[in-house]
Amino acid sequence: MLKYRLIPCLILKDDLIVQSIQFKRYLPIGKAEVAIEFFVNWDVDEIVLLDINASRKGRKPRLDLIALYAEECFVPFTVGGGISTLSDIRNVIRAGADKVSINTEAVRSPHFITEGAKTFGCQCITVSIDAKKNSSGDYEVFVNSGKESTGLHPAEWAQKVQSLGAGEILLTSIDRDGTKQGYDLDLIHMVTDAVTIPVVACGGVGTMDHFIQGIVDGGAQAVAAANIFQYTEHSTIIAKSALKKAGIPVRLSSQVKYEGFNIDEKGRLI
Amino acid sequence: MTRSITIVDYGMGNLSSVKNAFVHLGRSVTLTSSAEDIKRADVIILPGVGAFGEAMQNLQALNLIDILTEKVMHEKVPFLGICLGMQLIADSSEENGFFHGLKWIEGNVRKIKAPQSFRLPHIGWNNVTVKEGSILFNDLGEDKNFYFVHSFHMNCDKDIIESTTEYGGEVTASIRKDNIFATQFHPEKSHVNGMKILQNFLRLC
Incomplete structure (x- = not known):
């Protein structure tokens, strides 16, 4: 049976992993290779690395860093940030990524998704969608690290990227990012309902229950988070254990024991 | 003498990931797109992520089809195809049209047939059921999970299928015929289980 995936999302700013709060504030955490x-x-099923400064500064992906990070990454590695041409995709994959995540450029030139999928296979092309509620209370897609509005509705945009050839969607709620309030389940549900490609939910996880909600209530095929994995000890193991307890099929490594510990309501070991 | 491992670079896919995995296992590898290098290869790895037609076109443009066929089918050097590298050894594929493959294995590559509730691509970790006595899966524990990412799979003679996975129906996970080994899943991205597969393969080389 196909397992639900647990994915840490590493937010890279220059050459440091940072904590992101609603795409507005960034606190340094440490080195990505570590x-x-x-x-x-620690049993994660995949790793996503997003270089948030690349598009903003008009910079290309940092191939030297990607190669360094890929060396010890023996699970799938998705890399995003600054990818706007077919040769960017080729270079990032050659440096050691397995998939690329395209966000801003997908909105600016949607045919880029199609070209990417044709050349590298749709399974290689993840379209990252950042969404939040706009001033009139409707969901809207934002690009350029959440700075630029697009007028696009997340569910409609998701359908469009699927028809253009995307293999997967990484869906992040800007409003929930860094708030620990849990996923924006309405947003996730809306998008998972609209498409038949897998959807990865991201943004807002503060407790282990939130992961369960993302799958059970949101309908996501994979649950991603950033900060909780950086700040909660043994977080990935505890998350897997919580998912398993909830009856959700997850991959458990034989090297790790998933029982015999208790966790508090915040997901910490007690 | 340790045999040299040659990874075929035909412009498709996650070559570095495959290389990193072998380096992690303490083996030196050559990444090459030259027929001359492949001529000298003791072990050949054909990785691949991408579209079938484009991949065959690249192999053709690089003039690699004859030398690969010579090495694998006549010299019988140990061969491991991964993902698209597995599909390419079939007769043909229906991905984005109809394309001829390397024709080393009788079979064709078809889209996964699954009810609509099964999203495609099939992305993620899935369990495989292994045929008894399959050397590639030696020493693996109960939970035989591997990472898959694909929408198409190999349709071929049941006798050469060594493992399958379930995704709205049976999906070919790996095959073996003589010196030819191939996996639809990505051992290089399947953590501990994947490393064991690669080690088992290397033991046979």
Whole structure:
């Protein structure tokens, strides 16, 4: 049976992993290569790395860093940030990524999704969608690290990217990002309902229950988070254990024990 | 003498991931797109992520089809195809049209047939059921999970299928015929289980 995936999302600003709060404030955490090495051995199912400064500064992806990070990443590695041409995709994959995540450029030139999928296969092309409620209370897609409005509705945009050839959607709620209030389940549900490609939910996880909600109530095929994995000890193991307890099929490594500990309501070991 | 491992670089896919995995296992590897290098190869790995037609076109443009066929089908060097690299050894594929493959294995590549509730691509970790006595899966524990990412799979003679996975129906997960090994899943991205597969393969080389 196909397992639901647990994915740490590493937010890279320059060459440091940062904590992001509603795409507005960023606090430094540490080196990505260290985080990746830990995560790989802590049973995560995939790792997403988003370089949030690349598009904003008009910079290309940092291939040297990607190659360094990929060295010890023996689970699938998705890389996003600054990818706007087919040769960017080729370079990032050659540096050691398995998939790319396209966000701003997908909105600016939607045919880029199609070209990417044709050349590299749709399974290689993840379209990242950042959405929040706009001033009139409707969901809207934002690009350029949440700075630029697009007038696009997330569910409609999701359908469009699917028809253009995207293999997967990484859906992030800007409003919930860094708030620990849980996923925006309405948003996730709306998008998972609209498409038949897998959807990865992201943004807002503060407790282990939130992961369960993302799958059960949101309908996501994978649950991603950033900060909780950086700040809660043994977080990935506890998250897997919580998902397992809720009856959700997850991949459990034989190297890790998933029982015999208790966790508090915040998901910490007690 | 340790045999040299040659990874075929034909412009498709996650070559570095495959290389990193072998390096992690302490083996040195050559990444190459030259027929001359492949001529000298003791072990050949054909990775691949991408579209079938484009991949065959690249192999053709690089003039690699004859030398690969010579090495694998006549010299019988150990061969491992991964994902698209597995599909390419079939007769043909229906991905985005109709394309001829390398024709080393009788079979064709078809879209996964699954009820609509099964999203495609089939992305993620799935369990495989392994045929008894399959050497590639030696020493694996109960939970034989591997990472898959694909929408198409190999349709071929049941006798050469070594493992299958379930996704709205049976999906070919790996095959073996003589010196030819191939996995639809990505051992290089399947953490501990994947490393075991690669180690088992190397033991046979």
